Amino acid sequence: MSDKYIARSAAIASRMLAGEMMVMSAVDSTFFTLNEVATAIWQAADGQTPLSQIVAEKVCAEFDVDPETARQDAQQFVEELSRHGILLISDDPLDTVQSPTEAA
Amino acid sequence: MTLMEEVQQRALALGVPLAVHLDVTYRCNERCVHCYLDHDDLGEMTSSEIKGVLGQLAEAGTFFLTFSGGEVFMRQDFLELVAHARRHSFNVKVKTNGVMIREQEAGELRRLGVEQIQISVYSHRPEVHDAITKLPGSLKKTVRAIRFLKSQGLKVVLANVLMTKNASDYQGVQALARDLGIQYTLDPTITPKIDGDTSILDLRIPASELNGVLHNSELVGDVDEFCAPPAAVTEDDMEGYSCSAGHTSAYISPYGDVFPCVQFPLPSGNVRKQRFLDIWRNSVALKEVRSIHARDLPVCSTCSHMASCTRCPGLAYMEGSMRGPSSADCEKSFHRTGIPSANMLRRGDHAGHPLIQIQPPAIEMK
Numbered sequence: 001m002s003d004k005y006i007a008r009s010a011a012i013a014s015r016m017l018a019g020e021m022m023v024m025s026a027v028d029s030t031f032f033t034l035n036e037v038a039t040a041i042w043q044a045a046d047g048q049t050p051l052s053q054i055v056a057e058k059v060c061a062e063f064d065v066d067p068e069t070a071r072q073d074a075q076q077f078v079e080e081l082s083r084h085g086i087l088l089i090s091d092d093p094l095d096t097v098q099s100p101t102e103a104a
Numbered sequence: 105m106t107l108m109e110e111v112q113q114r115a116l117a118l119g120v121p122l123a124v125h126l127d128v129t130y131r132c133n134e135r136c137v138h139c140y141l142d143h144d145d146l147g148e149m150t151s152s153e154i155k156g157v158l159g160q161l162a163e164a165g166t167f168f169l170t171f172s173g174g175e176v177f178m179r180q181d182f183l184e185l186v187a188h189a190r191r192h193s194f195n196v197k198v199k200t201n202g203v204m205i206r207e208q209e210a211g212e213l214r215r216l217g218v219e220q221i222q223i224s225v226y227s228h229r230p231e232v233h234d235a236i237t238k239l240p241g242s243l244k245k246t247v248r249a250i251r252f253l254k255s256q257g258l259k260v261v262l263a264n265v266l267m268t269k270n271a272s273d274y275q276g277v278q279a280l281a282r283d284l285g286i287q288y289t290l291d292p293t294i295t296p297k298i299d300g301d302t303s304i305l306d307l308r309i310p311a312s313e314l315n316g317v318l319h320n321s322e323l324v325g326d327v328d329e330f331c332a333p334p335a336a337v338t339e340d341d342m343e344g345y346s347c348s349a350g351h352t353s354a355y356i357s358p359y360g361d362v363f364p365c366v367q368f369p370l371p372s373g374n375v376r377k378q379r380f381l382d383i384w385r386n387s388v389a390l391k392e393v394r395s396i397h398a399r400d401l402p403v404c405s406t407c408s409h410m411a412s413c414t415r416c417p418g419l420a421y422m423e424g425s426m427r428g429p430s431s432a433d434c435e436k437s438f439h440r441t442g443i444p445s446a447n448m449l450r451r452g453d454h455a456g457h458p459l460i461q462i463q464p465p466a467i468e469m470k
Contacts (some may be wrong), residue, residue, distance in 0.1 A: 011217040013168040013195035017122075018114055022167055024195045026219040029259060031107060 005095040006054070006078050007047030009056055012086050014042070027085045028031065038077055045087060047094030109411050115165070115352045121384050123168035123353040124161055126368050128185060131178040134201055134237040136224075138267050140297045141174065148358040151181045154374065155188045157356065157365050160380040162192040172199035174358070185213050190216050196448060197222065199263075202249030203242055207407055210252035221253055222261045228276035236269055250284050260286040266317065267294055267307040278322065292431055296422045298369050308432070312419075315439040334409045341411040342399040349417060350393035354384065358444075364393050368418025370426065393417070396427060403429050407446035409437040426455055 008014070011026045021034040021042055034042055040058040051074060059070045081087040088094055115122040117290075129148055130141045143407075149157070160168065169189055176182050176198060190195050197220040198213065213221065218249035223443050225246060227233040233243035253260050262281045264274055274290055281288035292309055296302045309317075317323060324330040345351055349374075350364030359378040363369055373383030374389050384390065396417075399405050404415060407429075414437075429447035437445050 011218065012191050013167065013194075013217070015162070015165060017111065017120060017165060017167070018118055021110060023221065025166075026195075026217040027257075029219060033107060033111060090151075 003072075003091050004011050004051045004078075005047055005049070005090050006041075006045040006051055007090075008042065009086055010090055019094045023081075023086055025084050025086050030086070032082045032084075032086070033080070035075075037065075041074055041077060043086075047088070047090075065080075093100050108457050112352060113349070116348075118165075119385070120165040121352060121354050121380075122162070122166065122347070125172060125353070126154075126165045126168045127172050127356070127358050127366070127382070128176055128182065129172060129174040129179050132173060132175040132201075133178060133203055134175065134242060136226075136237050137269065138236070138265060138294050138304050140304070142297075142299065143174065147360060148179075149360050149376070151184060157181070157360070157375050157380060158185075158192055158194070160375070161417065164381045164384060168195045168197070169194035170199060175204070176200050177204035177209065178355065181453050183209070183216070186213070186216050188362045190218075194252050194429060199224075201237070201242065202246040202251075202253075203239065203248035205222065205252060207255075210249070210256045210258065213253070214256035214258055214439065216394070218258065220261060222263050223250055223253075224265065225277055225367050226265065227273040227275060228280040231434045232270050232273055236243065236267075240361050247284070248282075250286060254285060260284075262286050262288050263295070264288065264290045264314075266290055266309055267290040268309060269307065271309045271313045274317070274323075279303050289318065292317055292436075293416075293419075295367055295419060302422075311352045311435065311439060314435065318436065318440045326449055331442075332411050334437070335445060337408070337411045337417070342397065344398050345396070346404075346413070346415040347396065347417050352391045356380075365418050367416060368393075368421055368426075370418075370421055393426065401427050401429075403447050403450060408443060409441070409445050411433075413437050413445070414425055 013024045013026065015022050019036060019067065023032045023034060023037040037059055039048055040062060043053040044058045054068050055074045059065060059074065060067050078087050078089060082089045112122065130143055131145055132143050149165060171186065179198060180253070186196060198218055198392045199222045201224045214252055222317050223246060225233065225243070226236045230243045233335060250260055262277065263275045266274055267410040279441045292314055294305055294308045319327050319331060321327050349368050353365065355363045355366040361371065362373045362375060362380070366370065370389050370393065375383070398410055404410055407413070413433055415433045416430045417426050419432055420428045422443055428447065431447065433450060434445035434447045437449060
């Protein structure tokens with residue numbers, strides 16, 4: 001897992017609503033809302049930071065969760081979003097990333 | 105409750121303008137007989153002004169953004185505006201007639217991550233479609249555009265507005281949509297012109313045709329369910345709102361005017377004079393719209409259709425009062441169920457139909 005990099009796809013729309021991120025794919029119109037933890041991972045998915053570092057710095061350090069649970073949940077989360085083309089996963093750093101505007 | 109409904113409720117509670125319809129121009133290369141717009145350019149917002157508005161909408165929390173017109177591609181900067189909107193991470197839908205879309209434009213819309221393109225088609229027969237658009241060759245160009253967009257993998261929705269001039273063609277248009285592999289939607293609503301002129305309402309399809317449309321399972325799904333008698337009205341229904349206009353959605357004209365909806369021309373402010381969020385939060389007009397619950401509607405609150413009616417407050421406003429009935433929706437409720445609306449009973453429009461409802465319905469208490 002420490003080798004994986006994640007980036008937000010350019011084909012998605014996203015907006016923060018009351019602390020949760022709304023995400024919609026332009027590819028298949030799938031619509032998600034991400035809870036606080038998932039939003040933290042989403043926002044850190046810059047293609048350059050390893051997922052293990054994101055989990056350590058944005059999840060374990062900010063939320064009351066044990067590292068192994070956090071690692072497993074994060075892995076499941078990124079794989080699910082990847083299946084919908086919403087997150088890109090790679091063994092190498094990625095360039096494709098879009099900065100969502102935060103509001104509300 | 106679906107996830108989308110949950111999000112809508114959250115946005116309503118927070119006062120977030122979740123969806124905005126932005127007309128970037130009223131200019132058009134077609135002259136559709138039923139169009140409610142004046143196509144002159146009376147001073148459209150510049151690229152810079154629109155980009156500024158998009159930034160304000162993103163800050164306000166708007167997620168769903170629909171670009172429409174007029175014909176959006178009449179603006180040479182249209183794709184630049186879409187690109188800017190996507191940089192702000194809006195979910196972007198585009199409404200167009202497609203006439204000016206070729207491979208290059210289709211490819212750009214795909215590259216920019218547009219989620220949906222809605223294209224108007226009035227008939228599968230060129231002589232009927234082109235007579236409505238008054239642009240010779242328009243059906244051929246529109247269908248060509250749909251093929252370009254489909255070849256890019258874009259989601260295309262065919263919008264079929266039904267009127268007297270194409271009333272018998274919707275099944276042909278449905279078949280065309282199937283052949284093209286795209287979703288079909290039908291809208292039997294013709295709205296007054298934005299300046300209040302109601303002459304185009306003569307184009308509304310006759311009741312007999314409307315009845316057929318509303319009982320066609322290919323259009324409405326389960327006819328028994330869709331056309332069932334209205335359910336009892338609950339207290340929650342009486343506290344509710346009939347539409348998201350002004351609550352979680354808004355419309356902005358090419359001149360920066362803000363309205364609750366494209367079909368609800370209640371002047372609420374102008375983004376050239378005031379920031380969008382100031383208008384959204386402080387407009388007296390929008391506050392009035394939000395203050396109106398179903399129980400405050402003098403006629404509709406007594407109607408058995410209240411819980412299931414598609415009442416459009418904008419059409420009601422254009423009929424004379426935003427608290428009044430929308431007769432077009434009364435007609436739909438009646439032809440769907442066979443039960444006259446309270447408004448129809450009041451006006452005596454039920455003549456010739458069985459008088460089923462003679463008293464305001466009882467409210468089902470929780």
